[in-house]
Amino acid sequence: MSKVILRKRSFKQAERWKRKLDRYREIHAQIKKEAEDILNSKNFRSTKEHIQHGNMTVNAHVMNVARYSLAISDKLHIRCNRRELVRGALLHDYFLYDWHIPDEVNPHRLHGFYHPGRALKNAIKEYELTEREKEIIKKHMWPLTIIPPTCREAWIVTTADKWCSLMETLHMHRGHGAISGEAGED
Numbered sequence: 001m002s003k004v005i006l007r008k009r010s011f012k013q014a015e016r017w018k019r020k021l022d023r024y025r026e027i028h029a030q031i032k033k034e035a036e037d038i039l040n041s042k043n044f045r046s047t048k049e050h051i052q053h054g055n056m057t058v059n060a061h062v063m064n065v066a067r068y069s070l071a072i073s074d075k076l077h078i079r080c081n082r083r084e085l086v087r088g089a090l091l092h093d094y095f096l097y098d099w100h101i102p103d104e105v106n107p108h109r110l111h112g113f114y115h116p117g118r119a120l121k122n123a124i125k126e127y128e129l130t131e132r133e134k135e136i137i138k139k140h141m142w143p144l145t146i147i148p149p150t151c152r153e154a155w156i157v158t159t160a161d162k163w164c165s166l167m168e169t170l171h172m173h174r175g176h177g178a179i180s181g182e183a184g185e186d
Contacts, residue, residue: 027070034086043126056168058093065089068160078152085153088136092157094119116141
C-alpha cells in the first residue's frame with residue numbers, strides 16, 4: 001500500500017476517534033449536569049467498593065448504563081426525560097452491599113429478584129425521586145420483576161442494563177467508573 005493511502009486511513013481513523021471522544025465527553029457532561037448530587041454523595045461513591053459483574057464495580061456498571069441509556073435514546077431518536085433517564089440509570093443498582101458475600105440480612109442467592117426493591121428503598125432515603133425514576137429502579141430487572149416497565153425511560157435503562165451486564169460478564173466491556181476528575185471516578 002502506498003504511504004498516501006495509509007495516511008488517509010490514519011487520518012480517517014483519527015477523525016473517528018475524535019468524534020467518539022467528543023461524544024463521550026458530551027455524554028459525561030450531561031450525566032454530571034443531571035446528577036451532580038448523586039455523583040458526589042458518599043453512598044454513591046461507596047459503590048466503587050463492590051463488584052457487580054465479572055470484575056466491574058457497581059459504580060462503573062451504573063455509569064456504563066447511564067452512558068448507554070443516553071446513547072440508545074439518541075441513536076433511536078426516543079423522546080424521553082433525559083434527567084430522569086440519567087438519574088434512574090445511576091440509581092438502578094443502589095443496593096449498597098456486595099451481593100457476592102452472603103450474610104443473614106441480604107438474600108444474595110435471589111439478588112436478581114430482590115435488589116431492585118433494596119435499591120429503591122436506599123434511593124428514596126437519600127434523594128427526592130420522581131415517579132419515573134422510581135419506576136426505572138423498581139422495574140429494571142424485568143422480566144424477573146414480573147410487571148414490565150410502563151415508561152420509555154425504564155425500558156431504555158432496562159435494555160442498557162441487560163447489554164452492559166452481558167458485556168461486563170463476558171469481560172468484553174471496560175468501564176470507566178465515572179466522570180474524569182469527579183467524585184465518582186475509579
